[in-house]
Amino acid sequence: MTPTYILTLSCPDQPGIVHGVAGLLFMHGGNILEAAQYNDEQTGLFFMRVQFACAKTPRADLEHALQELAAVWTMSFELHAGAQRxxxxxxxxxxxxxxxxxxxxxxxxxxxxxxxxxxxxxxxxxxxxxxxxxxxxxxxxxxxxxxxxxxxxxxxxxxxxxxxxxxxxxxxxxxxxxxxxxxxxxxxxxxxxxxxxxxxxxxxxxxxxxxxxxxxxxxxxxxxxxxxxxxxxxxxxxxxxxxxxxxxxxxxxxxxxxxxxxxxxxxxxxxxxxxxxxxxxx
Known part of the structure; x- marks a missing residue:
């Protein structure tokens, strides 16, 4: 079965975050199954949850790529296996x-x-x-x-x-x-x-x-x-x-x-x- 993952993240709100996350997943063979986002105008923070399938790239490589993206956007993120209880x-x-x-x-x-x-x-x-x-x-x-x-x-x-x-x-x-x-x-x-x-x-x-x-x-x-x-x-x-x-x-x-x-x-x-x-x- 194709491994699935759940990515959650938050960072200061700014243009291009969704594009950056979706682009990263696409480049690593990820297929987005579910996505939701929220912009908190009061705090200026952006929140996102993405559930995706990815067989092409190992989890460790995904996490490394996300760490590089997080450094650019001052982002906190967590990546979890979707099937794990x-x-x-x-x-x-x-x-x-x-x-x-x-x-x-x-x-x-x-x-x-x-x-x-x-x-x-x-x-x-x-x-x-x-x-x-x-x-x-x-x-x-x-x-x-x-x-x-x-x-x-x-x-x-x-x-x-x-x-x-x-x-x-x-x-x-x-x-x-x-x-x-x-x-x-x-x-x-x-x-x-x-x-x-x-x-x-x-x-x-x-x-x-x-x-x-x-x-x-x-x-x-x-x-x-x-x-x-x-x-x-x-x-x-x-x-x-x-x-x-x-x-x-x-x-x-x-x-x-x-x-x-x-x-x-x-x-x-x-x-x-x-x-x-x-x-x-x-």
Missing amino acids: MATVIMVSQHGHCINDLLFRFKSGLLPIDIKAIVSNHRDFYQLAASYNIPFHHIPVTAATKQEAEAKQLEVIRAEGAELVILARYMQVLSDPMCRALNGRAINIHHSFLPSFKGAKPYYQAHDRGVKLIGATAHYVTADLDEGPIIEQDVARADHSLTVDDLTSIGRDTESQVLARAVKWHSERRVLLNGHKTVIFK
Whole structure:
């Protein structure tokens, strides 16, 4: 089969970038299968994602040619094999709706990820992990052992070569060093339509305020709690007749769907960071 690649890049916006990238790929026997671009007028930055097939030129030579082009355009780029599933570690506590949904989608081939391990501060899902033949690591976390626990978590993540860490309702706040170590590759699902109803019991807060919309937010993890670049959000209708349990049930469905979409786009290299925002080529 002809090898496929995904190229993502960003650089200061200027005329000729698309021509330069397309010309380089043409010269090396590349056939563009999908391409998208975005010019951010506010920041003056240009973003691009190109998926292409290329049998003529080895990957190492493609990367060398792209490095030469990047030097001309002051460009940052990444080149990935299109067929390679993204190595992933899931972190979870005791709420199972998101991890169950992700595991089903993974097993069904609906997500281009390879789940290498599940890490939890509780034992609740060790049997679920075993049913999918995925290693389960129980690493308890307390205020006194947080630093040691996070060191063990990072050890698992690094040993598995994880490019993506999913916080599937992992109910521990990550330390600043942990956030920095996972910068740009850890996705959290927040059970509210940020920035509304942060903190504990958001559905109780929403019910108390009589909201007509509830939602969920998937975002990258940063040291600023629940302030990371947003990848995906969605909402569901609510009315006065719904109880807190009703809102929670609807909210959990929304969380699962929002997280799955964010994981899919990230693992397909469709999400590019743009400061505290994201550019998403769907």
